[in-house]
Amino acid sequence: MGTLTRIFLPDGQAAILPVTPRTWSDSGAATLGDPLRASLLTTDASSIVAWHRQRPLFHGIQTLAQSIPASTWTAITGLGELTDNWSGHSDTTNTGRYYVPNTVFGGDWYLCSGLVPWNTNSSTDAHITGIRVNGGTVYEGMKLPGGTGHALTTSVVDLLQLDGSSDYVELGAWHNEAAAVNTVVSSKLPSLQVRWVCANPSGLPTPSVPAAPHTWTGTDVVSASATGSGRVPLNTELRDVVRWLMNPPIVRVHTSGTTQTIPSGAGTWTAITWQGQSVDNYGMWTSGASVTCQRAGLYYIAGTGAVTETSTKAGYRAIRIHHAIAAGGSADYYGVAAMPMTGTKTTGTSLIADAFIRLAVGDTLQLQFDQTNGSTLSVVSSTSNGARLIGVWVAK
Amino acid sequence: MSTAWPPDIPVLAAGADAVTALNTMSQSLASLLNPPIFRAERSTALTVAENTHQFITWSTPTEDTAGGWGPSQTPAQAADRYVAPAAGWYHVEAAVSLSGTGAAGMVVIAAVAVGGTSPTGQGVAGWEGPEVFVPTGASTQPKLVCHGWVVYANAGDPIQIDLWYSTESAITAVDTTAGIRCRVGIVGIGV
Numbered sequence: 001m002g003t004l005t006r007i008f009l010p011d012g013q014a015a016i017l018p019v020t021p022r023t024w025s026d027s028g029a030a031t032l033g034d035p036l037r038a039s040l041l042t043t044d045a046s047s048i049v050a051w052h053r054q055r056p057l058f059h060g061i062q063t064l065a066q067s068i069p070a071s072t073w074t075a076i077t078g079l080g081e082l083t084d085n086w087s088g089h090s091d092t093t094n095t096g097r098y099y100v101p102n103t104v105f106g107g108d109w110y111l112c113s114g115l116v117p118w119n120t121n122s123s124t125d126a127h128i129t130g131i132r133v134n135g136g137t138v139y140e141g142m143k144l145p146g147g148t149g150h151a152l153t154t155s156v157v158d159l160l161q162l163d164g165s166s167d168y169v170e171l172g173a174w175h176n177e178a179a180a181v182n183t184v185v186s187s188k189l190p191s192l193q194v195r196w197v198c199a200n201p202s203g204l205p206t207p208s209v210p211a212a213p214h215t216w217t218g219t220d221v222v223s224a225s226a227t228g229s230g231r232v233p234l235n236t237e238l239r240d241v242v243r244w245l246m247n248p249p250i251v252r253v254h255t256s257g258t259t260q261t262i263p264s265g266a267g268t269w270t271a272i273t274w275q276g277q278s279v280d281n282y283g284m285w286t287s288g289a290s291v292t293c294q295r296a297g298l299y300y301i302a303g304t305g306a307v308t309e310t311s312t313k314a315g316y317r318a319i320r321i322h323h324a325i326a327a328g329g330s331a332d333y334y335g336v337a338a339m340p341m342t343g344t345k346t347t348g349t350s351l352i353a354d355a356f357i358r359l360a361v362g363d364t365l366q367l368q369f370d371q372t373n374g375s376t377l378s379v380v381s382s383t384s385n386g387a388r389l390i391g392v393w394v395a396k
Numbered sequence: 397m398s399t400a401w402p403p404d405i406p407v408l409a410a411g412a413d414a415v416t417a418l419n420t421m422s423q424s425l426a427s428l429l430n431p432p433i434f435r436a437e438r439s440t441a442l443t444v445a446e447n448t449h450q451f452i453t454w455s456t457p458t459e460d461t462a463g464g465w466g467p468s469q470t471p472a473q474a475a476d477r478y479v480a481p482a483a484g485w486y487h488v489e490a491a492v493s494l495s496g497t498g499a500a501g502m503v504v505i506a507a508v509a510v511g512g513t514s515p516t517g518q519g520v521a522g523w524e525g526p527e528v529f530v531p532t533g534a535s536t537q538p539k540l541v542c543h544g545w546v547v548y549a550n551a552g553d554p555i556q557i558d559l560w561y562s563t564e565s566a567i568t569a570v571d572t573t574a575g576i577r578c579r580v581g582i583v584g585i586g587v
Binding site for chain 2: 009010011036037038039041042045046048049050052053054055057059061063080082083113115117123142144145146147148149150151152153154155157187188189191193195210212213214215216217218220222237238241244245266267298300302316318320331332333334335336337338339352353354355356358394395396
């Protein structure tokens with residue numbers, strides 16, 4: 001499991017990470033209020049800054065080409081660390097694995113992404129990049145064919161819940177060519193990136209977006225929750241800000257257990273309908289194709305659109321994120337557009353769209369697919385290798 | 397102490413001035429809520445060349461909270477870059493697109509460069525992103541590739557988005573259609 005590398009605060013003490021903030025109490029007729037002690041402030045304020053300055057982050061790259069066998073999910077091994085600030089990777093044992101840090105919340109959420117460059121010219125076969133968890137479930141990314149004269153590089157991005165007591169992730173590769181295919185490590189390399197974005201939200205408060213923190217003056221009275229008469233509540237200025245930073249809005253909706261078809265037609269954009277949520281701590285989705293912003297801010301949004309293919313294929317495939325603005329208007333963020341496989345295999349096509357999008361409360365997002373096959377294509381329905389949409393709040 | 401990025405870890409020592417200590421805390425928390433943000437598109441015509449690595453030049457940014465866009469620097473720099481305001485890690489998302497009639501077998505690559513070179517230090521700048529066989533038809537067919545990277549930059553390093561596409565077509569322009577434009581988003585995520 002990931003080692004909890006210690007961070008030391010400026011006063012030399014080890015930070016208690018991550019932070020479950022203190023709820024301060026005001027004095028009452030029969031109770032003493034909490035004293036304003038430097039140690040209590042340090043535990044929350046200093047520790048939260050220390051954690052968020054260096055959230056767990058791993059970036060590993062492969063520098064020796066690897067043979068990927070046909071039709072078998074294979075972990076990319078021999079990763080060299082560009083960064084591994086919480087020491088979750090080993091250079092000598094299971095070198096393709098990243099173990100996430102063990103936190104008090106047990107089951108934090110991580111943004112995982114990767115690239116696999118393929119040494120292939122096959123246009124009749126599929127090549128997939130994925131994130132594999134604990135050697136089992138693979139969360140698939142782009143699924144594309146190669147072609148004549150050029151290499152192919154496919155990518156993956158997903159939001160995954162990982163428990164630091166045991167969980168690890170690997171960058172995975174799969175293809176269905178007849179023979180093994182090597183990864184490319186000259187000029188471009190297989191790459192895995194994993195970073196912490198949210199504590200396990202189960203049971204955690206979901207505050208409003210913090211206001212601009214107070215500028216303190218000599219006439220302010222520090223309170224717990226009381227306001228008025230110059231009182232500035234620490235439960236608002238400190239506790240709720242910490243709560244927000246540890247549990248910002250995140251969402252992952254996915255398809256499962258149903259069949260949706262995408263009609264053929266240039267510019268005929270069809271929204272993918274979601275059937276379930278892996279995480280939705282601020283209630284952005286209830287049903288249907290849209291997720292609705294509940295807390296304003298800048299979000300990182302990424303969608304994977306996966307469809308099966310017919311034996312005879314034509315046209316192109318494209319994906320986009322559609323942003324409907326509550327105040328009026330809309331914007332689109334196109335993703336990868338690609339040609340489908342040639343030949344008769346029906347393995348499918350998966351595309352990715354991602355963008356930083358500023359959302360206001362009430363704004364909605366959809367993941368939309370467009371194809372010109374001449375016949376309908378079916379959306380892949382699965383929590384792991386099907387279509388899904390993820391979102392992470394990143395800034396005010 | 398200030399709200400600059402990245403925030404310093406506040407020192408809250410017993411016996412120190414309480415107002416100073418509390419403002420230190422507030423400023424650091426404000427910094428965490430407001431990391432550097434840069435978002436821009438290419439909204440006007442841009443001539444590009446096949447079989448060539450080229451950085452996308454950005455139109456006036458949608459957001460540039462730390463004033464990192466090239467023309468905002470003193471002295472002004474090229475509009476194809478975001479100058480990292482502080483040393484640290486940045487989440488970069490970008491899309492590159494072409495306009496025109498494609499051709500069979502054409503690939504497009506989106507990549508990021510830091511300090512003009514590979515962000516990994518192992519690859520070659522301009523190649524480390526998705527490489528995709530894009531649609532080959534008329535200009536109404538989108539020809540776009542996108543990806544997100546986490547990169548490290550020193551203060552002052554330019555972060556740039558590289559477009560490369562192969563020689564099959566006669567395309568010489570990016571797509572400036574709303575939604576299909578080249579775009580970039582950069583957010584500071586830590587040290």
